[in-house]
Amino acid sequence: MASTFAAVFEIVSFGAIIVLVVLGLGIIASMMGIFNFAQGEFVLLGAYVTYLAYAHGAPVWAGMVAAPFVVGAIGFVLEALIIRRFYAAPIVAMLGTYALGLIIRESVRGLIGGFYLTVPEPIGGSIDLGSVHISAWRFTIIVITLLVMGGCYLLLARTSFGLRVRATLENPALARASGISTPLIYGATFAFGAALAGLAGALIVPVFSLFADLGIRFLIQGFVAVMVGGVGSFIGPVAGAGVIGTLSAALPWVMSPVVADVLVFVLAIAFIKFRPQGLIAGKGV
Amino acid sequence: MGGASEAVARVGEEPDVVTGEGLPAAHAPAGQASAGWKVLPIVEGLVLLIALVLPWVLQDYLTVFATRVVILALFALSFDLVWGYAGIMSFGQALFFGAAGYGVALLARDLNVTSILLILPAGTLIGLTASLLLGGFLLLGRYPSSVIFVSLGTLTGSYAADRLARGWYYLGGQNGIPSIPPLTLGSYEFEEGPVYYYMVLGILVVVYLLCRFLVRSQFGLALAGLRENEQRIAFFGYKAQHLKAIIFAVGGTIAGLAGSLYAFHEGFVWPNMLGVVFSTQVVLYVLFGGSGTLIGAVIGTVIIEGVSFWLSDNYRDIWPIILGVLLLLVIMFRPLGLVSLVLGERERVGSFGKAPNKAKESGHAAP
Numbered sequence: 293m294a295s296t297f298a299a300v301f302e303i304v305s306f307g308a309i310i311v312l313v314v315l316g317l318g319i320i321a322s323m324m325g326i327f328n329f330a331q332g333e334f335v336l337l338g339a340y341v342t343y344l345a346y347a348h349g350a351p352v353w354a355g356m357v358a359a360p361f362v363v364g365a366i367g368f369v370l371e372a373l374i375i376r377r378f379y380a381a382p383i384v385a386m387l388g389t390y391a392l393g394l395i396i397r398e399s400v401r402g403l404i405g406g407f408y409l410t411v412p413e414p415i416g417g418s419i420d421l422g423s424v425h426i427s428a429w430r431f432t433i434i435v436i437t438l439l440v441m442g443g444c445y446l447l448l449a450r451t452s453f454g455l456r457v458r459a460t461l462e463n464p465a466l467a468r469a470s471g472i473s474t475p476l477i478y479g480a481t482f483a484f485g486a487a488l489a490g491l492a493g494a495l496i497v498p499v500f501s502l503f504a505d506l507g508i509r510f511l512i513q514g515f516v517a518v519m520v521g522g523v524g525s526f527i528g529p530v531a532g533a534g535v536i537g538t539l540s541a542a543l544p545w546v547m548s549p550v551v552a553d554v555l556v557f558v559l560a561i562a563f564i565k566f567r568p569q570g571l572i573a574g575k576g577v
Numbered sequence: 578m579g580g581a582s583e584a585v586a587r588v589g590e591e592p593d594v595v596t597g598e599g600l601p602a603a604h605a606p607a608g609q610a611s612a613g614w615k616v617l618p619i620v621e622g623l624v625l626l627i628a629l630v631l632p633w634v635l636q637d638y639l640t641v642f643a644t645r646v647v648i649l650a651l652f653a654l655s656f657d658l659v660w661g662y663a664g665i666m667s668f669g670q671a672l673f674f675g676a677a678g679y680g681v682a683l684l685a686r687d688l689n690v691t692s693i694l695l696i697l698p699a700g701t702l703i704g705l706t707a708s709l710l711l712g713g714f715l716l717l718g719r720y721p722s723s724v725i726f727v728s729l730g731t732l733t734g735s736y737a738a739d740r741l742a743r744g745w746y747y748l749g750g751q752n753g754i755p756s757i758p759p760l761t762l763g764s765y766e767f768e769e770g771p772v773y774y775y776m777v778l779g780i781l782v783v784v785y786l787l788c789r790f791l792v793r794s795q796f797g798l799a800l801a802g803l804r805e806n807e808q809r810i811a812f813f814g815y816k817a818q819h820l821k822a823i824i825f826a827v828g829g830t831i832a833g834l835a836g837s838l839y840a841f842h843e844g845f846v847w848p849n850m851l852g853v854v855f856s857t858q859v860v861l862y863v864l865f866g867g868s869g870t871l872i873g874a875v876i877g878t879v880i881i882e883g884v885s886f887w888l889s890d891n892y893r894d895i896w897p898i899i900l901g902v903l904l905l906l907v908i909m910f911r912p913l914g915l916v917s918l919v920l921g922e923r924e925r926v927g928s929f930g931k932a933p934n935k936a937k938e939s940g941h942a943a944p
Contacts, residue, residue: 327725377909383666383724387864388908390857394901402894508853512736515729550744557737561715561730568720 294423303541305430308437309496310537311530313510314517315444316488318529321518323461323481326378326385330370330393331514332507333400334486337363338493339411340400343502346411352498353414359494360487367486371479379478393507401504413498433495440491441530448526457481461524513540516560522570531571536560617924620916621872624879628778632771644774646882648839651781652855653862653874654788655831660860661868662792663824664804665716666728669735670859672711673704673829675851677836679742682754682846691761696837704833705826712825717818721807732856739852753847760841769842777838781875784831788871791827798929800824804869861900865907867914870925876916 317331338359345355374392378385413429448454459467460477468474493506500506513536521532536556543552564570628647632640656670677700684690684699715730716722722730742748749755760767767773791797802810803820811817840846849855866877881900888896911917913925 327729374905374909383728384908384912386666386668386728387860388905390860391901391905391908395898395905398895398897398901402898512733512853516733519726519729550741553744554737554741557733561733564726564730565714565718565722568723568726 301426306541307537308434311533312437312492314514314533316485317514318518320485329390332511333393333396334489335493336507338490339497339502342494356494360491363490364483364487368483371482409502411497519564522572528572641769647777650875650878652835653878655828656859657863657874659828662800667731668728669731671855672735673832674836676707677703677833678840678846681837685757693760693762700837701834705830708826708829712822716822735856742848755845867916873916
């Protein structure tokens with residue numbers, strides 16, 4: 293019983309991490325129609341900001357709070373300078389963001405060297421439930437993921453900003469005619485997606501430690517999750533991320549990790565092939 | 578693949594008139610074409626000339642490096658066919674390159690097969706089979722697949738293969754398969770050096786000429802139409818998905834050939850050959866040199882590999898950053914790559930099939 297509970301906690305906590313990483317990717321893909329290859333590097337930047345704060349003597353949590361704002365601001369600038377040119381052609385957008393990601397990743401690699409840098413958990417120790425000990429920080433990640441998910445949903449579904457974003461997604465020409473500044477909305481959406489990636493990076497860096505390829509690890513998993521969930525809505529990619537995250541954490545418990553790793557991808561691609569609209573079809577929230 | 582061969586037959590039968598009507602820019606009016614200075618053959622001739630004399634002016638270790646570049650150029654050619662001519666973004670081209678490399682490495686390790694007469698066909702066949710399977714799955718079917726799905730599907734395939742190779746003990750895990758014996762022909766052994774160089778250069782030239790013939794044929798015209806406007810080409814009666822699957826398989830075949838040459842040249846194979854590293858590398862070569870021109874793929878490979886070799890002593894750390902910046906600049910300001918600096922749009926698009934006869938030509942000039 294205790295080991296089952298520990299396994300379930302492991303699976304849920306990894307699923308939460310994937311959801312956290314995919315949130316920003318999904319929002320950019322769904323609301324703007326581009327697959328952002330630099331998203332993994334935004335995660336990396338978030339982790340790097342947290343490390344910088346820690347290395348300069350600030351408390352780790354302060355770095356974690358700062359990370360989404362810093363990365364969001366970087367995202368806003370990049371959108372205005374570069375990404376904006378790519379909206380017409382999704383494939384070119386992939387290549388352009390890939391180049392951008394390459395630049396960011398290699399710059400960070402140059403800054404940190406080839407090392408694995410550790411950042412301590414701001415909330416250490418473990419929570420004891422009878423005979424089971426679960427990591428307090430991983431539990432915190434699950435809680436924050438749920439809060440962020442709820443917050444994003446409310447932002448998109450209940451606020452006037454969310455309404456404008458959805459209007460821009462649904463019909464850009466009509467949105468412009470109604471007085472919505474679509475370039476500003478695109479910029480803000482991209483910055484928001486980048487900020488979420490920055491937050492994800494900041495939260496996971498104590499678990500995975502900081503290294504230059506931190507983002508790549510999640511990027512392809514994130515893309516697959518977005519496609520499985522369905523592009524076009526907020527809830528689709530989140531559902532996809534839940535499924536992919538849970539599967540990739542759960543399958544290694546019942547079969548060899550190598551096979552499980554590959555099987556998740558094969559299953560996901562086959563699923564998308566036969567259900568291109570994804571788990572949750574349709575636009576909106 | 579019954580439907581596929583039907584599509585080929587259709588391409589062959591297509592009347593010449595499509596050449597003019599389908600793509601107005603596809604062929605220049607006779608006067609301008611003959612008066613104009615053709616740049617493409619000059620560029621191609623120059624590249625070939627330089628490639629031919631290289632081993633005489635380079636030191637031995639540089640010839641070995643040049644051989645690697647020629648093989649990578651062959652690999653780039655395969656990606657250029659798929660992306661530059663058919664508009665399929667194959668982000669996992671290394672899957673076929675690496676699968677063939679691993680395949681022939683296993684042949685050499687477990688069955689002691691090193692004869693070039695067996696290895697190259699085997700590698701080609703592995704590339705063909707793998708690309709037919711993956712391309713058939715991703716591209717064919719009741720509903721046309723979106724470009725995003727195909728690019729992410731190929732990327733995922735390549736990534737999954739990489740992970741599989743890393744974790745599978747039989748394939749050597751992280752270290753790959755070391756110490757592959759040299760290629761042989763009878764009792765002759767192809768060692769690294771000028772002989773190997775000229776052999777792969779010969780293969781590159783032959784494949785290049787075949788590709789050139791292919792993209793300038795009626796099939797190539799259909800591909801160009803597919804790239805520019807898929808819906809219209811479907812309305813003409815072409816099976817767009819079949820055309821895509823065919824060119825994807827041709828690309829995979831060439832990648833397989835390149836992969837088997839690469840495995841025997843380097844003497845070992847390792848998981849990166851299958852994975853995202855090589856897949857994106859080849860995208861860089863082609864975009865940088867100029868997609869949609871075969872020579873652009875070759876030039877891009879030579880420049881990127883050459884500069885990275887030259888810089889690797891002093892600036893190894895910042896080279897990837899420079900590469901990223903260059904790529905971004907090319908994508909934003911020179912989407913047709915470096916070749917477009919000397920090659921005009923008309924010549925890039927070129928003409929297809931037989932030259933249209935004079936009567937039709939004059940009919941176009943005075944509509």
